[in-house]
Amino acid sequence: MSNKMMHKLLVLLVAVLAIGSTIASSAPVRMQLVHTDAGLGLTPRELLHRMAQRSRARAERLLSEGESVPVTPGKPNDDGVPDTEYLAHFAIGTPAQPVQLTLDSGSDLIWTQCQPCISCFNQSLPVFNASLSSTFADLSCGSAACQDLTLTSCSSAGDHSSSSTNSTPCVYGYLYGDCSVTIGALAADTFVFAGGAAVPAMAFGCGLNNTGIFTSNETGIAGFGRGHLSLPSQLKVHNFSYCFTNITGSTPSHVLLGLPANLHSSSARGVVQTTPFIKNPAKFSTFYYLSLKGITVGSTRLPTPESTFALTNNGTGGTIIDSGTGMTTFPPDVYKLVHDAFIAQTRLPVQNATTTPLCFTLPAAGMKPDVPKLILHFDGATLDLPRDNYMFQLQDSVTCLAVNPGGNLTIIGNYQQQNMHVLYDLANNMLSVAPAQCDQV
Ligand SMILES: *[C@@H]1O[C@H](CO)[C@@H](O)[C@H](O)[C@H]1NC(C)=O
Ligand SMILES: *[C@@H]1O[C@H](CO)[C@@H](O)[C@H](O)[C@H]1NC(C)=O
Ligand SMILES: *[C@@H]1O[C@H](CO)[C@@H](O)[C@H](O)[C@H]1NC(C)=O
Ligand SMILES: *[C@@H]1O[C@H](CO)[C@@H](O)[C@H](O)[C@H]1NC(C)=O
Ligand SMILES: *[C@@H]1O[C@H](CO)[C@@H](O)[C@H](O)[C@H]1NC(C)=O
Ligand SMILES: *[C@@H]1O[C@H](CO)[C@@H](O)[C@H](O)[C@H]1NC(C)=O
Ligand SMILES: *[C@@H]1O[C@H](CO)[C@@H](O)[C@H](O)[C@H]1NC(C)=O
Ligand SMILES: *[C@@H]1O[C@H](CO)[C@@H](O)[C@H](O)[C@H]1NC(C)=O
Ligand SMILES: *[C@@H]1O[C@H](CO)[C@@H](O)[C@H](O)[C@H]1NC(C)=O
Numbered sequence: 001m002s003n004k005m006m007h008k009l010l011v012l013l014v015a016v017l018a019i020g021s022t023i024a025s026s027a028p029v030r031m032q033l034v035h036t037d038a039g040l041g042l043t044p045r046e047l048l049h050r051m052a053q054r055s056r057a058r059a060e061r062l063l064s065e066g067e068s069v070p071v072t073p074g075k076p077n078d079d080g081v082p083d084t085e086y087l088a089h090f091a092i093g094t095p096a097q098p099v100q101l102t103l104d105s106g107s108d109l110i111w112t113q114c115q116p117c118i119s120c121f122n123q124s125l126p127v128f129n130a131s132l133s134s135t136f137a138d139l140s141c142g143s144a145a146c147q148d149l150t151l152t153s154c155s156s157a158g159d160h161s162s163s164s165t166n167s168t169p170c171v172y173g174y175l176y177g178d179c180s181v182t183i184g185a186l187a188a189d190t191f192v193f194a195g196g197a198a199v200p201a202m203a204f205g206c207g208l209n210n211t212g213i214f215t216s217n218e219t220g221i222a223g224f225g226r227g228h229l230s231l232p233s234q235l236k237v238h239n240f241s242y243c244f245t246n247i248t249g250s251t252p253s254h255v256l257l258g259l260p261a262n263l264h265s266s267s268a269r270g271v272v273q274t275t276p277f278i279k280n281p282a283k284f285s286t287f288y289y290l291s292l293k294g295i296t297v298g299s300t301r302l303p304t305p306e307s308t309f310a311l312t313n314n315g316t317g318g319t320i321i322d323s324g325t326g327m328t329t330f331p332p333d334v335y336k337l338v339h340d341a342f343i344a345q346t347r348l349p350v351q352n353a354t355t356t357p358l359c360f361t362l363p364a365a366g367m368k369p370d371v372p373k374l375i376l377h378f379d380g381a382t383l384d385l386p387r388d389n390y391m392f393q394l395q396d397s398v399t400c401l402a403v404n405p406g407g408n409l410t411i412i413g414n415y416q417q418q419n420m421h422v423l424y425d426l427a428n429n430m431l432s433v434a435p436a437q438c439d440q441v
Contacts, residue, residue, distance in 0.1 A: 087217065088100070088103045097133070099128065105322055109149070111221060112128050113207045135189050151174065184209065237258030239424060240255060242254070272432050281313055282315025285315070292309035292410060296373065297374060304333075330410055331408050339353075349361045357403070
């Protein structure tokens with residue numbers, strides 16, 4: 001659908017909606033996180049299969065759409081199973097109605113499905129009903145939140161037939177790279193987090209017509225990106241952190257916004273690594289770019305020039321850390337070097353050198369023979385990954401390398417972030433990571 005068509009649709013929807021206003025305050029919060037696959041009783045083979053599909057799907061979208069378009073994690077799998085990664089749990093309204101939103105550091109808007117649905121996907125929680133909330137308010141075209149969105153009934157999109165004024169309700173359209181769309185009323189309401197912390201007047205999308213790829217147990221998406229409308233930005237926190245529990249387990253963990261992350265405490269059994277976030281030179285970007293310099297596999301520093309992982313002047317390529325991608329994704333040439341180095345240095349039979357992921361046969365069930373180290377070199381930080389953060393035990397006698405080939409954008413995925421405390425220090429523009437037992441954080 002073109003932006004112009006979308007704009008017409010938005011203008012049509014305006015008539016249905018009421019008027020209101022207001023904008024955010026601030027507070028530190030704690031939210032529960034649950035891995036999407038938690039409790040599904042999947043075998044390791046199923047998990048790996050799904051993770052590989054999700055990672056590939058996301059990478060394709062990130063690349064095809066360019067960095068300025070927000071992205072949903074996941075795309076339908078052949079078997080139609082849920083395909084996002086970690087869902088953040090909180091509640092909206094007075095009294096509070098629960099929502100569970102995909103934690104997506106690749107987009108900004110926070111939205112959940114709303115009554116009266118024009119077209120909603122199935123969700124397990126009741127759909128948010130604004131008329132049950134005494135604190136709910138629609139936002140108008142004059143609101144800062146509305147003006148922060150590129151596609152609304154208020155923007156002209158080259159067509160000046162509408163006469164929206166500052167008090168006209170703001171109807172938004174938000175497009176994702178996979179052509180998923182949410183259309184609805186931009187609104188404000190109280191967000192209620194774990195422990196009862198309530199933050200009034202948070203701007204979010206009340207999604208009335210939500211079509212596309214939403215096959216997980218989500219009710220919408222929580223943008224954690226760098227834009228004004230993301231959850232960290234609206235809460236005006238100076239940092240946020242998460243600690244992803246074992247992807248094969250079902251233990252929930254927490255995302256902390258503006259709270260001490262205890263990275264230096266005794267529970268962080270290891271050195272804290274810190275590296276700066278990089279700015280996209282060409283445009284504002286939602287993404288958290290890092291300065292990856294190179295990769296070591298076992299004893300070999302791969303012969304990749306630093307420019308391989310760097311942003312170009314026109315704002316393409318680069319390296320990002322992403323909460324919504326499963327496996328780390330490298331440019332095709334880099335993937336080939338990693339792949340070949342693993343084959344050369346792993347003294348195990350290769351299952352099939354042409355398939356992804358790359359898998360090795362173990363000499364006997366349950367054995368864990370040595371595999372080469374995988375080390376990521378950043379400006380100021382060296383991420384010497386624990387074996388469990390890049391090898392995946394597919395079956396008793398098969399172990400696989402959990403990285404994918406992709407496009408020129410390198411994506412550090414969440415499989416590589418398991419059992420690490422990851423702190424996005426927005427005030428100082430730094431990322432810190434430390435090993436942790438995330439079920440104990
Ligand atoms: C949604 O739920 C309804 C009722 O449970 C069911 O009939 C329908 O098939 C579901 N749709 C999808 C796409 O799963
Ligand atoms: C939403 O809540 C209102 C007020 O209680 C109720 O009248 C309406 O039926 C609800 N809508 C849905 C779709 O449940
Ligand atoms: C819902 O949105 C889609 C585009 O995502 C559009 O094609 C469709 O007409 C909309 N449905 C309604 C009832 O507005
Ligand atoms: C989906 O979410 C609901 C509500 O939180 C929860 O009860 C249910 O267990 C979840 N289903 C799966 C498969 O995770
Ligand atoms: C995050 O920010 C809060 C509030 O500014 C601060 O109290 C806390 O120490 C910070 N956490 C870390 C780990 O820097
Ligand atoms: C951006 O720059 C890279 C490398 O300089 C080049 O390969 C690519 O084609 C450029 N893309 C655009 C859209 O100009
Ligand atoms: C390896 O995988 C490719 C592609 O799936 C397949 O064509 C080939 O037959 C496989 N080779 C072996 C030895 O299984
Ligand atoms: C996750 O749990 C499985 C099974 O308990 C274990 O084999 C694996 O090493 C764990 N992975 C991480 C990253 O801790
Ligand atoms: C990817 O990078 C390579 C090498 O820098 C360049 O030749 C190619 O044009 C880039 N591809 C895209 C789609 O930007």
